Amino acid sequence: MFNTIGIRTISQTVSGIWGQTLAMVRTAAELDRPSLLLALAQILFTIAAFVGFVVQSAWTITFLYGFLMIAGIGWVARQALTAKVVTFLMTAATLSTLGLIAVFLVMEALPAFRTAGLDLVWPFGSNEWSTSAGQYSLVPMIWGTALTTAVAILVAAPFGVAGALFISDIAPDWLREIVKPAVELLAGIPSIVYGFIGFTLINPYVGNLLSINPGALFAIGLVIGFMALPTVVSVAEDALSAVPGSMKDGSLAMGATEWQTMKSVSVPTAFSGISAGVLLGIGRAIGETMAATVMISHSRRLPQPELYNAFDSTETLTTFIAASYGHVTPGEMFWSTLFAAGVLLLVIVTGLGIVSSLIERRMHRKLEGQ
Known part of the structure; x- marks a missing residue:
């Protein structure tokens, strides 16, 4: 039962994401040139600010200010479109941040698993914690x-x-x-x-x-x-x-x-x-x-x-x-x-x-x- 529910949930999620992607593609195809440029500018500035933050670039604040300026112009000129783009970008940024956190945790934890192996979590070993003796067990x-x-x-x-x-x-x-x-x-x-x-x-x-x-x-x-x-x-x-x-x-x-x-x-x-x-x-x-x-x-x-x-x-x-x-x-x-x-x-x-x-x-x- 659990596997059936899990597979059904995954399929529904994939279908929902695919449907949203198709809807955004259709929306982009129906936009006039100014609206399309406005949406692309917001997306590019957001991606640039996010990447700049990850690599700790000095241009991050500049990209962020650029996004805020374009979003402000879009809110005045194309409010409905700007609302859709901003909500999509915030959702994508949240999911990307969670993914990067998980990747960072795993990368930092890999040396411990390489050194201690399964003994780090294996309950049938020594199960002793001693930094002086080099014994690490969680x-x-x-x-x-x-x-x-x-x-x-x-x-x-x-x-x-x-x-x-x-x-x-x-x-x-x-x-x-x-x-x-x-x-x-x-x-x-x-x-x-x-x-x-x-x-x-x-x-x-x-x-x-x-x-x-x-x-x-x-x-x-x-x-x-x-x-x-x-x-x-x-x-x-x-x-x-x-x-x-x-x-x-x-x-x-x-x-x-x-x-x-x-x-x-x-x-x-x-x-x-x-x-x-x-x-x-x-x-x-x-x-x-x-x-x-x-x-x-x-x-x-x-x-x-x-x-x-x-x-x-x-x-x-x-x-x-x-x-x-x-x-x-x-x-x-x-x-x-x-x-x-x-x-x-x-x-x-x-x-x-x-x-x-x-x-x-x-x-x-x-x-x-x-």
Whole structure:
């Protein structure tokens, strides 16, 4: 099923891009000479500014000013055409920038993979990190990321789905208008604030309650879980709100209670969207940096005595990068290893985003009867 959805999504994307390209070609063919020159000038100045920025040319600002001047003239003379060209150029620039970032990360990480090979991420080797001994392994950081993410999702998934059900199916309209913006407002709180609260309140409380050292992965997972809550609640609530009202009304008309309707109709129908929200919450938990950096103890080893001991402390991929990049010399093996950790994060989070998009698209097709 996943392969079928993936192939169908890729084919739809290619078809959409091809259709847009043909539409732009037809539009260009229908333009008069001044409009065509105006559009070409904007495109050329944008490409020149982008290339100049990449190669760090002194002409970059000149090209940028040229584009702004041509765009201003076009906005006065050919507003509709200029709007199409500018939106297309901004989209192309965004995609190109993301591609260059990925290429840069991979190129900087290649020396680490050439030197350490699969031992860099292979869990059945020594799994020891020692720069003095020349031993580099990201396995402790990967495992720390997995444990904190597991704890976070155990917090965010049930609370997030429960909050989404309350907002969409239980709360009256006046309360929904208050609770939903309040939950979404939580996403705007800087992560360093969550980290400071976790460091000053949760770390000591959990340490005294469970008699463990500060910086335990369990405490960090709690904080990150609450940080991921707005994402899960928002996406899951949108999915539950998309369930047709006729399905709920039919269930109630058959004599089912509101709880039975939520449990047997709303949640199963919107399960794909809820799963997408949970996956996006996992992505948020994996990519969280500052809150975990403030709370964690930065010990680059596997948890003891058992690998699944979430009450011990280690390092995560994000905290490893944040805590190390400031005192590493570019070009060293350590430097390349940091970029290798970035590549792993990029692959994991991108994969989760793609899967969540496929699941959400499947939900919409299901609700539309396709």
